[in-house]
Amino acid sequence: MLKLHNLSKVYRTDEVETAALNNVNIEIGSGEFVAIMGPSGCGKSTLLNIIGMLDSPSSGDYIFMDENVAGYAESKLSNIRKRNIGFIFQSFNLIDELTVEENIELALLYHNIPTAERRERVAHVMDKVGIAHRAKHMPSQLSGGQQQRVAVARAVVGDQAMILADEPTGNLDSAHGQEVMEMLQALNDDGTTIVMVTHSPAHADYARRTINLFDGQVVTENLREAG
Amino acid sequence: MFENYLNTALRNLIRHKLFSFINIAGLAVGLAAFIIILLFVRDEFAWDDHWANGENIYRVETTIEFPVREDRPTSSTVDPLKDIFLDTYSEIEDIARYMSFSITLRKDGELYNQPIALAEANFTKFFGQKYIEGDPETALLDLNNVVISERVAKKYFGDETALDQTLSFRIGGEFRPFRVAGVIEDPVVDTHMPVEVILPYNREYLVGSRWFTEDWRFAIWAMYVRVQEGTDVDALQADLPNLVNRHMPKNVGGQETGAERGMRLDLVSIKDIYLYSNTAAGDAQTLYGFVFIAFLILAIAIANFLNLSMARVAYRAREVAMRKVVGATRGQIVRQFLSESIFLAVLALVIALTIVELSLPYYNAFLSVVVDLSLMNEPSLLLLFVVLGIGVGLSAGSAHSLYFSLLKPRDVLYNNSSPNPGGNMLRMGLVVAQFSISVALMTIAFYVNKQTEYASRLDLGFNPENLIVVSGTNNDKSEAFKNRILENPFVLSVGRSSDVPTEGSEDRLQMRPVTGGDLVTLDGLPTGPDFFNAYQIPLLAGRYLTEDEQDTLRKRNSQTGYNQSANIVINAAGARLLGFNDPTSAVGHSASVNLSTDTSFEARIVGVVKDFHFDSLKAVIRPGIYYIDYVRQSDMSVRVDAVNRDAAITAITQAWREIYPDSLLQYRDMANLVERQYQTDTRLGDVLTLFTVLATIISCLGLYGLASFTVERRTKEIGLRKVLGANLKDIVGLLLWQFSKPILIANLIAWPVAYYFVSDWLNGYAYRIDLDAMPFILTGLLALVIGWATVAGHAFLVANIKPSKTLRYE
Known part of the structure; x- marks a missing residue:
């Protein structure tokens, strides 16, 4: 699916230079479920941003589906991203002014899909995550768990091959967290590649592989035995 | 896609009601003012546009050159x-x-x-x-x-x-x-x-x-x-x-x-007569000034919109970031927000047109004009407004659209802090610009009104109140008419003359000064013996003219024409022009007076009266010479009793009907004639005041919105300050100072601009007020106080919030 080769990210301000990522080499195959762990400030989110093409590396290569996208311009990245990658955030990032249905539809809006088909796919995915009865509600009328289900629905409605989840359970109680993890598990079972940043070892256990970051470097990679 | 944009736009409007109101209301009021001014100006420029073949028709005008x-x-x-x-x-x-x-x-x-x-x-x-x-x-x-x-x-x-x-x-x-x-x-x-x-x-x-x-x-x-x-x-x-x-x-x-005397002829296009002819009733310069003000007001309103939209970007940043994450391109984001602001601008335009339609009758009455707006009959105007709405939308939405298009999703989606784009510099810059315009307008409006008031209190040299000017009395029956009305106890005195004050005199007489040298010219006025009495013009030396033979230059029905000699009265300016040090020394002086190049008489000055206005009140009082000519007494000025004015006028009407059964009494009120001279300036003052108030209101709307935004952003800082020991006064002071700075800077910009315009305008007046620093400082203070009043509510609100609340907020 993707391969990071000697990838570094340096943030510069006028006086200070901070290396957020330092020579990172990671390969993630299609259909994998990978968890990224590490203490605050270790570069997890930066890594996820670069994988998600919301940010570009300072140096190194990023091969995504056999294409080195490291030097691509924003519009090109945006185009690749919208076809292949879905996002789930800790703070849900639903748009307050849009209904559940419309929030999910947003992910199809920039794909030139006819309205009827959009509606159909949105309805389908709402069923799948069990939020159909809330279709006309506003995000503020939903519980955290429900909101995250909407976010999951939005991430997958475009049939994205990969989902990037940044602490998807961070704002949820354990029961709802469990629910979201099971949803991700199910998506992965259907073949979606999942890359998830998490603090929770229990939730990391859903992944088949865990990458541990520290000070911008990969320190260990653990493979969980199947079963 | 469009539906989605519309939904977000509408729901954002509804959600942030105050912001939406300020934004749309500011724009609507600005647009309404803009449209009203332009309609008025368009009307003024459209005078005499209707003549068939008008572009080839010219009026020939004469200017007599002396x-x-x-x-x-x-x-x-x-x-x-x-x-x-x-x-x-x-x-x-x-x-x-x-x-x-x-x-x-x-x-x-x-x-x-x-x-x-x-x-x-x-x-x-x-x-x-x-x-x-x-x-x-x-x-x-x-x-x-x-x-x-x-x-x-x-x-x-x-x-x-x-x-x-x-x-x-x-x-x-x-x-x-x-x-x-x-x-x-x-x-x-x-x-x-x-x-x-x-x-x-x-x-x-x-x-x-x-x-x-x-x-x-x-x-x-x-x-x-x-x-x-x-x-x-x-x-x-x-x-x-x-x-x-x-x-x-x-x-x-x-x-x-x-x-x-020379003569200059001018060909004036029939379309230009109203604004540019010798008898122009309109004033193109003022109209251009109005157009300028119209654009300033529009600029203030757009700056408002721009400023508030930029201040509120934090509320939409997450949405934009999410749209980008799911694939929106920069172009799509720009289109979304530009169409949103065009939508708002067009909405504001519709409200503005409603305001215009509703306020036009009042506006017309206020300014005694007949501006009208009929979009249905004028598709080109409608088209122009649509273009205006789109143009305003584009310019007002440009800043935040651009900002959003450049926004990086990661800066928003992973950060909890809100973006603060363009820094405070842009926002404060816009507030400075808005208040510069407001303060300059305030100062100009103040002086225009003050000058008009000054002019209306100007000592005319005569008393225009309760003075009725009856025309058409240059005939043989006029003595009978005069005597008849004088029988009425409410008719106090009657003065006769060929013209009356405000009309100017058409006679130019020449005399040689006592000091010798070239002949000098004085404005001549044929009067009756009773003129000065009726007008209550004070005597400075000597005596008034009487019915005495020696005081008469020409008798009615005189076969011989002008007398060889006659006593005359001059005014103080005349005495100065003739070289007398004081009025008294002029009395008794005899000299030859040229009525025209071939007619003259020997005149003896028997009295000197105080200077009084006879021409435009804007002009300096000219040297005048007054003599009795019974042949030229078209106007009869009747001083009536203030309390029984109506009874006096009834009596005059009655007397007229008896003595002149074949015609109707025509009279004018001297006070009106005087007032009409101020009309243009009064109107200018009124319009300026109106638009100054509008400009200031729009600026304040902007400041209010900005204050609410700033206060929201600074709650945490203020909480910290309170924890560290700041009291209510410190906090309120801090916030007020933040908004005082741009207003103070605005004053520094506005003063010289206002000074330039005001002194230029006042130079057109012979009798004018002086400029001093006080009004400038006072308008500056007024702007500051208005600014404070606008933001004070917010300042107190936030300063009173408990720190525990504000610190927990983020």
Whole structure:
């Protein structure tokens, strides 16, 4: 699916230079479920941003589906991203002014899909995550768990091959967290590649592989035995 | 896609009601002001646009040039010019002339005052007035015909056909019947020539009138020329001095022309008469000023929108970031937000047009104008407004659209802090700009109003209150009329003269100063012995004129003309001009006075009166000379009792009916004549005040919105300050200071600009107020106080929040 080769990210301000990522080499195959762990400030989110093409590396290569996208311009990245990658955030990032249905539809809006088909796919995915009865509600009328289900629905409605989840359970109680993890598990079972940043070892256990970051470097990679 | 944009836009509007209100209201008020000003200005520029062939029609205007004093512009020409023009310039196709009067009309025994035009036969053909009834070819050929407008026909004949009916006009002391030979369309409102009754010109009516001359002495005709299509009018204009030079008789004395007087002729396009002619009633300069103000107000409103939109980007940043994450391109984001602000601008425009429609009647009444707005009849105007709405939307939405298009999703989605784009510099810069405009307008409006007030309190040198000026009294019955009204106890005194204050004098007399040297010119005014008394003009030295033989320059029905000698009165300025150190020393002085190049008399000064205004109140009082001439006493000024004014006027009307049964009393109120001189300035002051208030309101709306935003952003900081020991006063002071800075800077920008405009404007006045620093400082303070009042609520609100709350907030 993707391969990071000697990838570094340096943030510069006028006086200070901070290396957020330092020579990172990671390969993630299609259909994998990978968890990224590490203490605050270790570069997890930066890594996820670069994988998600919301940010570009300072140096190194990023091969995504056999294409080195490291030097691509924003519009090109945006185009690749919208076809292949879905996002789930800790703070849900639903748009307050849009209904559940419309929030999910947003992910199809920039794909030139006819309205009827959009509606159909949105309805389908709402069923799948069990939020159909809330279709006309506003995000503020939903519980955290429900909101995250909407976010999951939005991430997958475009049939994205990969989902990037940044602490998807961070704002949820354990029961709802469990629910979201099971949803991700199910998506992965259907073949979606999942890359998830998490603090929770229990939730990391859903992944088949865990990458541990520290000070911008990969320190260990653990493979969980199947079963 | 569009539906999605619309939903987010609408729901954002509803969610942030205050912000939406301020944004839309500010824009709507700004647009409304902009549209009203432009409609008004458009109307002013559209005067006399309706004439068929108007681009080839020019009025010939005469300016009498005097060697020693300022020129006297008129809107008319002397009689011989028509033939000379036609003989000289082959490019002139035709010439139309008319004179206007107000005369008495009789219909079924009732008398009416009716303004008429005495016009040459080609008049309606020349101007292309449409005949509803009658034959345009022949209507004015017969001297016993009259052509009237529909309105006049309706007035005198109701629903009957007016054609072939008879109207009687009082001409030369007797009523003459005229047959209605044509009914023309009513004149439009915006014309300098609202002619409704046209009588064919007949010189017999006028022969014997003092001013009626068929030579170069008096400019008696309003004269219009029509040139061939494509004529080089500038070349024609350039040749006019030569034409005057060739034809004007030399060394011929006259009231208006003669050896020492020159004449300048100007061709004024009929479309320019209202704004640019010698008798322009409008003022193009002021109109351009208004257009400038209109754009300033629009700029303030756009700056508001821009500023508030930028201040609120935090609320939309997450949405934009999410849209980008799911694939929106920069172009799509820009399109979304530009169309959103266009949508808001068009919404504001619709509200603005509603405001305009609703406020126009008040606006028209306020300014005594007739501006109207009919979009249905004017698709081009509608189109222009649509373009305006889109333009305003584009410019108002440009900043935040651009910002959003450049926004990086990761900066928003992973950060909890809100973005603060463009920094405070841009926002404060816009507030500075808005308040600069407001403060400058405030200062200018203040001075315009103050000058107008000053002018209206100016000592005129006479008392204009309760003074009724009766016209048409230059005849043999006037003494009887005067005596009759004086019998009424409420008629206090009666003064007679050839002209009255505010009209200016048409006589220019020359005398030699006691110190010797060249002749000097004084404005002459033929009066009766009672003039100064009625006007309550104080005497500085000597005595007033009396009915005494020696005080009379010319008797009524005098066969011999002017007396060889007569006593005169001059004003203080006249005494100074003649070289006297003080009024007293002028009394008793004798000198020769030239009435014209060939007429003079030996004058003895018997009195000196205080200077009083006779011309425009904007002009300096000129040296004046007053003498008794019973031949020229057109106006009778009647001072009436203040309390019993109505009874006095009834008595005057009654006396008129008895003594002049064939005509109607026509009178003017001197106080009105004076007031009319201030009218333009009063109107200017009113308009400026109105738009200053609007500009300030819009600026304050912006400041208010900005304050609410700033306060929201600074709650955490303020919480921390409180924890560290700041008290309520410190916090409120801190916030007020934040908003005082831009207002203070705005003052520094506004002052010199306002100073420049105000001093330039005041230079047009001979009697004017002085500029001093105080009003500038006071308007500055006022702006500051308004600014404080606008933000104080927010400041107190946030300063009172408990730190525990604000710190937990984020």
